[in-house]
Amino acid sequence: MTKYEWETELKKCMVRLPKAEQDRVLAYYNELFADRADDGMSEKQIINEFGNPVDVAFKIMTEYGMDERAPDDERKIAPPDFYSNKNDELVSPPDFWAGKGGRKTVSKADVNAEKEKAKEEKEQRRDIKREDREARREERRETSSHSGAETAMFLIEIILLGGLFLGVVAVVWSLGITVYTVGFSFAAGAVYSLICAVMPGVALGARLVEIAIIFLTLGIALVIIPNVVKIGKFGVKATAGLFNGMFGWYTNKNKKSDRKAKSANAVCEEA
Amino acid sequence: MDAQLKKGLLEVCVLAAIKSEESYGYKIISDVSPYIEISESTLYPILKRLELTGMVTTRSKEYNGRLRKYYMITQKGKERINDFVQDLDEFERVYRFICGRSDIK
Numbered sequence: 091m092t093k094y095e096w097e098t099e100l101k102k103c104m105v106r107l108p109k110a111e112q113d114r115v116l117a118y119y120n121e122l123f124a125d126r127a128d129d130g131m132s133e134k135q136i137i138n139e140f141g142n143p144v145d146v147a148f149k150i151m152t153e154y155g156m157d158e159r160a161p162d163d164e165r166k167i168a169p170p171d172f173y174s175n176k177n178d179e180l181v182s183p184p185d186f187w188a189g190k191g192g193r194k195t196v197s198k199a200d201v202n203a204e205k206e207k208a209k210e211e212k213e214q215r216r217d218i219k220r221e222d223r224e225a226r227r228e229e230r231r232e233t234s235s236h237s238g239a240e241t242a243m244f245l246i247e248i249i250l251l252g253g254l255f256l257g258v259v260a261v262v263w264s265l266g267i268t269v270y271t272v273g274f275s276f277a278a279g280a281v282y283s284l285i286c287a288v289m290p291g292v293a294l295g296a297r298l299v300e301i302a303i304i305f306l307t308l309g310i311a312l313v314i315i316p317n318v319v320k321i322g323k324f325g326v327k328a329t330a331g332l333f334n335g336m337f338g339w340y341t342n343k344n345k346k347s348d349r350k351a352k353s354a355n356a357v358c359e360e361a
Numbered sequence: 362m363d364a365q366l367k368k369g370l371l372e373v374c375v376l377a378a379i380k381s382e383e384s385y386g387y388k389i390i391s392d393v394s395p396y397i398e399i400s401e402s403t404l405y406p407i408l409k410r411l412e413l414t415g416m417v418t419t420r421s422k423e424y425n426g427r428l429r430k431y432y433m434i435t436q437k438g439k440e441r442i443n444d445f446v447q448d449l450d451e452f453e454r455v456y457r458f459i460c461g462r463s464d465i466k
Contacts, residue, residue: 115405118386121429122401125387128425139401146402153406 093123096137103147115150255336259329266325273314280307368407371399373445375407376416376438383420383431408432416441 091099097116104112119140126136140146287300362370371393378384378392386404393399411417416438421428 114409118405118430119401121427122386122390124425124427125385125429129387141400141402149402150405153409 091137093133093137096140096143100143100147103144104150107151119146251336255332258332262325262328262332266321269314269321270318273311273318276307277311277315280304280311283307367397369445370397371403371407372411373442374399375404375411376434376442379417379432379434380439380442383433385429385431389432411438 097119100119101112101116104115107115122140123136126139127133131139283300283304287297287304374393374397375389378389384392386401386408389408390399390401390404408417412419412432414437416435417432418435419430419432421430423429
């Protein structure tokens with residue numbers, strides 16, 4: 091125990107003393123503490139010498155004529171509701187019990203009637219509670235199960251989302267196929283034009299223009315064709331990503347609704 | 362020792378401790394404790410009682426950067442010691458009587 095703890099305990103025990111007196115006591119012990127410390131004693135030794143703060147407070151309180159250790163509130167004993175007197179009548183506690191007024195006599199019949207009344211009230215309260223609990227459980231059950239409207243909404247949701255998903259996949263693949271087609275068309279066109287250009291019977295100027303166009307289309311085709319694999323991979327990845335995203339979103343949504351339903355059921359069970 | 366008897370004795374002992382010069386709590390305990398058992402919690406009510414009955418007066422004096430309360434005996438306190446000393450004759454007589462009666466027994 092430290093000095094602070096000792097003093098705090100002492101203060102607690104002297105709470106019924108006037109504040110000025112408490113301060114005097116603390117000043118007295120502070121002075122003694124300092125004198126002993128000057129004398130070379132340690133805090134622990136001094137506290138041991140002083141003794142239990144409860145006993146110290148008790149001695150001081152005794153001087154004040156307050157010789158009970160416990161505060162007033164702690165000493166009070168709860169008074170009995172009724173007790174039998176010499177005539178076997180149930181009477182209220184006498185005046186000296188705290189919180190009681192005058193003495194009054196009550197017949198046993200009155201007491202029994204009071205008890206019956208209290209019992210009935212208790213049963214009524216219990217019934218009300220049970221009904222309330224049942225109603226809440228029923229409500230939870232209704233909210234946790236799917237109604238027809240909810241099922242319809244679910245189907246519409248799924249159809250719309252599925253349609254949207256398929257639309258996005260179709261667009262991705264259409265773009266990919268378009269790029270494929272353009273690339274191969276350019277390549278085929280270039281080959282065809284080359285065959286035409288080298289054939290006899292065409293003017294030299296026209297042949298040169300044709301050859302230039304052939305190189306242009308070949309160039310475009312050579313840019314597209316090597317990336318065909320990449321475009322294909324991108325298409326597959328985009329589809330997979332879309333599918334995963336949608337699957338994950340839908341699964342989480344279902345999990346959340348499951349959890350809600352479970353917690354609602356748990357509340358019902360507890361109730 | 363009987364509590365009431367000890368209480369009276371302690372009061373006189375405390376007065377005797379400050380008879381020749383003013384003193385403070387710790388010194389009073391140190392001076393008195395070789396002769397009669399006394400603790401801090403016992404001394405406080407005694408000093409308070411002596412002060413209230415006008416047998417001691419107090420003053421605070423600075424010591425080592427703190428205030429220390431000094432107790433001084435008053436004339437009334439000195440008279441109390443004298444009364445006690447005079448009472449001792451009576452005590453002695455009673456003592457002899459008690460011991461004499463005990464011897465007889």
